[in-house]
Each structure stands twice: as structure tokens, then as C-alpha cells.
Amino acid sequence: MKDEKEWNAFYSKPNPWGIDGSLADFTRIKIINNYFKNNKFKNGIDIACGEGFLLNNLDFIETKTGVDISKNAINRAEKKYPKIDFYVGNPFLDFELDQKFEFVSCFEAVYYLDTLEERKKALKNLLRYGKKDAIYAFSVVTIDSNKFREYFTQESFLNLLSEEYKVLKIVNLNGSYKLPIKILRKILSIFNKKIAAKLFFKYMINAKKDDIYQQLFICKSL
Numbered sequence: 001m002k003d004e005k006e007w008n009a010f011y012s013k014p015n016p017w018g019i020d021g022s023l024a025d026f027t028r029i030k031i032i033n034n035y036f037k038n039n040k041f042k043n044g045i046d047i048a049c050g051e052g053f054l055l056n057n058l059d060f061i062e063t064k065t066g067v068d069i070s071k072n073a074i075n076r077a078e079k080k081y082p083k084i085d086f087y088v089g090n091p092f093l094d095f096e097l098d099q100k101f102e103f104v105s106c107f108e109a110v111y112y113l114d115t116l117e118e119r120k121k122a123l124k125n126l127l128r129y130g131k132k133d134a135i136y137a138f139s140v141v142t143i144d145s146n147k148f149r150e151y152f153t154q155e156s157f158l159n160l161l162s163e164e165y166k167v168l169k170i171v172n173l174n175g176s177y178k179l180p181i182k183i184l185r186k187i188l189s190i191f192n193k194k195i196a197a198k199l200f201f202k203y204m205i206n207a208k209k210d211d212i213y214q215q216l217f218i219c220k221s222l
């Protein structure tokens with residue numbers, strides 16, 4: 001597991017992955033907001049929120065809180081989104097808050113923990129942020145592994161979740177698009193990424209297994 005110092009160094013410049021505001025990002029935001037379009041949560045916490053771009057765009061949560069291990073990321077988040085409460089801490093280990101939440105999310109962070117034991121412990125620790133009957137939303141890469149790291153498969157993540165959570169739904173968030181959708185989407189995104197995401201997000205929701213890169217797991221505690 002990278003420590004606080006390493007994550008901070010990683011955030012020495014803004015948007016280090018170039019995800020925030022990308023077409024893939026607007027697409028996952030559209031998919032998540034679409035899934036929860038008939039739900040409203042009074043409060044929600046986003047674990048490992050980075051600079052807060054995704055959290056700020058979740059439109060089904062009234063009062064938002066974000067936590068990240070990187071002080072640099074949280075400093076930028078606080079400046080950009082003053083209405084959101086941000087904290088620096090490690091919620092996978094020991095970060096404590098008095099408040100409990102109706103919605104708890106953690107997007108693209110669990111696989112930065114190296115061992116299965118660390119991942120198990122982290123998912124268990126996240127339960128302490130949820131109210132009774134809270135909804136949990138976790139997204140991870142489900143391609144197994146690549147040269148960068150060991151991610152998950154859909155099966156291995158389900159297996160891990162099954163110790164503490166009941167999975168209500170799995171939703172595709174990111175992956176590859178078949179031609180000609182790929183070209184149309186790309187061209188349209190040059191003019192307006194949000195519109196390109198809105199027009200083509202359903203193709204990703206219905207993508208075939210081999211084309212899927214990232215999935216969202218919507219859960220309740222057991």
C-alpha cells in the first residue's frame with residue numbers, strides 16, 4: 001500500500017490521472033446519476049474522493065462529505081467545492097467520524113491496497129460510515145490484472161464483498177466501444193463531452209463482458 005507521503009507526492013500536480021472531466025469520467029458520472037435517478041440521499045460520504053470532481057457531480061446526494069489520504073488533493077478539493085465537507089484521513093484503516101451516512105461510495109481505490117487481507121479489512125472498515133440500511137457503491141477495475149497492478153475480476157470482487165455485503169446490482173461504468181459508436185462518440189466529444197456521454201452511456205451499460213473495464217457494485221450491509 002502506498003503511504004500518505006507517496007499519495008501526496010502523486011498529487012503534487014492537479015488531476016494526476018487526467019480522469020477528472022474526461023469523456024470516460026462524464027460517462028461514469030452519467031451512468032451513476034442515471035442509476036440513482038429515483039433515489040435521494042440526505043447525506044453521503046465519498047471515500048478516496050481525490051480532488052472531489054466525481055463527488056461534486058453526484059446529483060442524488062443532498063449533503064456531501066469527502067475523505068482522501070492526500071492533503072494536496074483535499075486542499076484543491078476544498079478550494080473548488082466549498083459546499084462539500086472534506087477531510088484528510090485513511091478510512092481503510094483508522095479515520096473516524098461521528099456522523100453516519102445514507103450513501104457511502106468508494107470509486108477506484110480498493111485495488112491500491114496490495115494484499116487480499118488489506119482489501120478485506122478496508123471493506124469491513126467502510127461499514128462504520130453507513131447508517132442502518134445505507135447504500136454502498138464501490139467501483140473497481142474488473143480486468144483481473146495488467147502490467148500496473150492486480151485489480152479484480154467481477155467474480156473475485158463479488159467474492160470479497162460477500163463477506164460483509166449483499167450485492168444488489170452490478171453496473172458497467174467503463175470499457176471499449178465497438179465501431180462505429182466509438183468514432184461517433186469520439187467526434188462528438190470534441191465539441192461537448194457531456195452530450196457525448198449522455199448519448200452513448202447506454203452502450204456501456206449494455207457492453208459485452210470482453211469489452212468491460214470497470215464496474216460499479218451497489219450493495220447493502222449483510
Ligand SMILES: C[S@@+](CC[C@H](N)C(=O)[O-])C[C@H]1O[C@@H](n2cnc3c(N)ncnc32)[C@H](O)[C@@H]1O
Nearest residue numbers: 007048049050068069070090091092107108109
Ligand atoms: C484513482 S484515484 C480515484 C479518485 C476518485 N475516487 C475517482 O474515482 O475519481 C485513487 C484515490 O484513492 C486515494 N487513496 C488511496 N489510498 C487511500 C486510503 N488508504 N485512504 C484514503 N484515500 C486513499 C488516493 O489518494 C486517490 O485520490
